[in-house]
Amino acid sequence: MTDRALVAVMLGRFVRARWGFRFRTRARFEAWQRRRIRSFLRRIPAAPFYRSDGSRMRLDQLPIVDKSTLLERFDELNTRGVRLVDALDVALEAERSRDFAPLVDGDLTVGLSSGTSGRRGAFLVSPRERMLWAGTILARVLDHRALGQLLRPWESPLRIAFFLRAGGNLYESVASSRIRFAFHDLTQPFDGHVAALDGAVARGVGPDVLVAPASVLDALARRALDGSLGIRPGLVVSVAEVLEPETAGRVKAAWGVSTRQVYQATEGLLGVSCADGALHLNEESVFVEREWLDAEHTHFAPVVTDFDRRTQIIARYRLDDVLRVDPAAPERCACGRVTAVLAAIDGRADAVLRLPGTDGLTVVEVFPDAVRRAMALNSDGYADWRIRQTGLDVRVSLADAAPDAPARVASVLRDLLSTYGCMASVVEEPWATPDPAAKVRRIVREDVS
Numbered sequence: 001m002t003d004r005a006l007v008a009v010m011l012g013r014f015v016r017a018r019w020g021f022r023f024r025t026r027a028r029f030e031a032w033q034r035r036r037i038r039s040f041l042r043r044i045p046a047a048p049f050y051r052s053d054g055s056r057m058r059l060d061q062l063p064i065v066d067k068s069t070l071l072e073r074f075d076e077l078n079t080r081g082v083r084l085v086d087a088l089d090v091a092l093e094a095e096r097s098r099d100f101a102p103l104v105d106g107d108l109t110v111g112l113s114s115g116t117s118g119r120r121g122a123f124l125v126s127p128r129e130r131m132l133w134a135g136t137i138l139a140r141v142l143d144h145r146a147l148g149q150l151l152r153p154w155e156s157p158l159r160i161a162f163f164l165r166a167g168g169n170l171y172e173s174v175a176s177s178r179i180r181f182a183f184h185d186l187t188q189p190f191d192g193h194v195a196a197l198d199g200a201v202a203r204g205v206g207p208d209v210l211v212a213p214a215s216v217l218d219a220l221a222r223r224a225l226d227g228s229l230g231i232r233p234g235l236v237v238s239v240a241e242v243l244e245p246e247t248a249g250r251v252k253a254a255w256g257v258s259t260r261q262v263y264q265a266t267e268g269l270l271g272v273s274c275a276d277g278a279l280h281l282n283e284e285s286v287f288v289e290r291e292w293l294d295a296e297h298t299h300f301a302p303v304v305t306d307f308d309r310r311t312q313i314i315a316r317y318r319l320d321d322v323l324r325v326d327p328a329a330p331e332r333c334a335c336g337r338v339t340a341v342l343a344a345i346d347g348r349a350d351a352v353l354r355l356p357g358t359d360g361l362t363v364v365e366v367f368p369d370a371v372r373r374a375m376a377l378n379s380d381g382y383a384d385w386r387i388r389q390t391g392l393d394v395r396v397s398l399a400d401a402a403p404d405a406p407a408r409v410a411s412v413l414r415d416l417l418s419t420y421g422c423m424a425s426v427v428e429e430p431w432a433t434p435d436p437a438a439k440v441r442r443i444v445r446e447d448v449s
């Protein structure tokens with residue numbers, strides 16, 4: 001594809017994602033989505049993994065795959081014959097050198113999924129797919145004011161400060177004379193970034209848009225509130241981590257704006273919040289099947305089919321995430337969209353505590369939203385928290401805890417666990433300063449088997 005054709009792909013998607021994709025009813029939307037899935041199914045035999053299935057197949061006849069399938073059959077799951085070793089070589093070299101330009105097979109970028117549990121997954125993205133992504137994200141994230149600034153050539157370019165742990169190559173694909181990115185590599189010391197932001201403000205080129213993982217937004221908002229950081233972003237976007245209500249509140253207090261949320265995994269762009277604050281699944285590109293985790297059908301693991309992708313086929317891929325929906329949510333959001341709205345992204349599957357029931361027979365699952373609500377009750381008593389389950393122990397550590405906070409927190413957690421009817425002991429652990437380059441995961445179940 002030529003550069004001009006790629007820009008056309010991006011603009012086309014931008015226009016559709018911003019003003020198009022409007023459906024009068026959910027049923028009409030689903031009919032449109034079924035057509036997109038049918039044409040996706042006609043294309044996927046280009047990947048050897050799906051070749052033998054022929055062209056008659058239905059989506060629900062395809063096997064459900066996960067990260068281990070992806071790694072074991074990587075070479076057959078992409079349509080360009082890229083081998084896993086070559087993709088990993090490029091990606092690991094990029095992470096080591098912090099130069100995220102390298103490509104595999106001429107023009108493909110490689111993303112690595114987080115390696116918090118086991119091996120890391122590798123994902124190939126073509127230039128066309130990057131442009132579709134860029135068009136969608138710009139259309140869905142930029143508010144009216146930011147978009148106006150972007151489109152009016154006599155105004156200064158839109159300045160976006162971007163805090164990332166890994167490659168910015170995906171994001172650089174949207175850079176232009178109207179959009180300037182300042183990348184802040186989170187493996188570098190945080191104070192250096194704060195100084196760089198203040199330096200930009202002093203030169204009159206402070207960021208209009210701030211994009212960062214939730215924990216970094218929280219740290220920046222704290223600095224803004226205590227007067228040690230002078231940026232005034234008009235748009236704040238949370239990526240890559242669970243956005244806690246406390247962080248959204250702090251951002252609002254610091255800069256007077258609501259935090260937009262992007263649910264982006266290496267596997268794809270899975271959700272974006274709308275102007276009305278609802279976090280919509282990105283069902284215009286991804287078909288999401290729900291594997292329910294509870295009898296009430298409020299928590300599920302998503303099984304995703306990304307029908308925009310043609311290079312690495314993501315079909316019925318089970319993600320290691322726990323998503324929550326409100327069964328009473330209306331079919332149509334206030335913003336006019338009929339795509340599904342998430343009540344929250346609760347975190348990874350191993351953020352669900354699994355403890356034996358007091359009856360000694362059952363295993364009780366305690367979902368992260370319940371734990372977060374319990375922790376919020378005493379949040380005036382500490383600056384941050386982590387919970388780690390090992391065996392029958394629920395280990396709590398608190399940062400900068402007030403003298404009585406550990407006892408208050410332990411008592412609330414014991415109440416929670418007894419309400420759920422499970423056996424566990426709550427253990428206090430000293431706070432360990434987290435690695436700023438690591439993704440923040442407040443709740444983790446460590447399997448000891």
Ligand SMILES: [Zn+2]
Nearest residue numbers: 274278333335
């Ligand atoms: Zn909405």
